[in-house]
Amino acid sequence: AQTVTQSQPEMSVQEAETVTLSCTYDTSENNYYLFWYKQPPSRQMILVIRQEAYKQQNATENRFSVNFQKAAKSFSLKISDSQLGDTAMYFCAFMKGGGSEKLVFGKGTKLTVNP
Amino acid sequence: GAVVSQHPSWVICKSGTSVKIECRSLDFQATTMFWYRQFPKQSLMLMATSNEGSKATYEQGVEKDKFLINHASLTLSTLTVTSAHPEDSSFYICSASSSGGYEQFFGPGTRLTVL
Numbered sequence: 626a627q628t629v630t631q632s633q634p635e636m637s638v639q640e641a642e643t644v645t646l647s648c649t650y651d652t653s654e655n656n657y658y659l660f661w662y663k664q665p666p667s668r669q670m671i672l673v674i675r676q677e678a679y680k681q682q683n684a685t686e687n688r689f690s691v692n693f694q695k696a697a698k699s700f701s702l703k704i705s706d707s708q709l710g711d712t713a714m715y716f717c718a719f720m721k722g723g724g725s726e727k728l729v730f731g732k733g734t735k736l737t738v739n740p
Numbered sequence: 741g742a743v744v745s746q747h748p749s750w751v752i753c754k755s756g757t758s759v760k761i762e763c764r765s766l767d768f769q770a771t772t773m774f775w776y777r778q779f780p781k782q783s784l785m786l787m788a789t790s791n792e793g794s795k796a797t798y799e800q801g802v803e804k805d806k807f808l809i810n811h812a813s814l815t816l817s818t819l820t821v822t823s824a825h826p827e828d829s830s831f832y833i834c835s836a837s838s839s840g841g842y843e844q845f846f847g848p849g850t851r852l853t854v855l
Contacts, residue, residue, distance in 0.1 A: 668834070670846035724837075727774060732782070
């Protein structure tokens with residue numbers, strides 16, 4: 626079975642600064658996907674970024690980037706130029722390859738961006 | 741991105757009654773839908789996976805006779821909480837994916853309160 630571990634229950638950062646959220650996972654699969662989701666106070670789950678395991682290049686989406694270390698099974702999220710709207714719960718998630726598979730979530734990290 | 745709706749967004753019911761929550765994919769065919777439960781300040785817990793036209797697959801520990809899931813069409817899945825009790829009070833979230841898709845699109849969630 627796959628597991629996802631987020632070791633930082635809470636983090637805070639000053640506006641405009643950079644913050645990195647940690648995530649490690651355990652799997653014996655070779656084909657899989659990794660995701661970071663954001664859940665603001667509205668509780669709507671929002672996809673922040675995804676990474677295909679077969680891709681060596683780290684995914685980037687504007688201010689959000691990941692550091693994907695496949696051998697170490699590590700998948701951290703870096704948020705640059707933090708904004709107040711980034712305040713939310715962030716969940717790391719794993720999905721086996723093959724399509725229409727279930728997501729396995731970590732416990733989440735509550736990020737607060739301070740003005 | 742694809743849109744998934746849930747109805748109702750919140751519901752209050754008396755203990756012993758049944759409540760139905762709908763999950764609709766508005767602009768794509770959702771061959772697979774997932775139902776999650778989320779307690780305050782916790783992660784999403786997968787309850788079941790349903791494929792259109794098939795019986796749902798429930799996660800270990802989830803009572804299939806209590807949480808009835810129907811996925812009768814490619815755009816609609818329903819979760820019925822039967823004989824609801826206060827401990828069933830929670831936030832229920834659905835997500836949907838298309839055939840072979842690796843991305844899940846989340847509904848906005850339904851807050852259930854059982855008195």
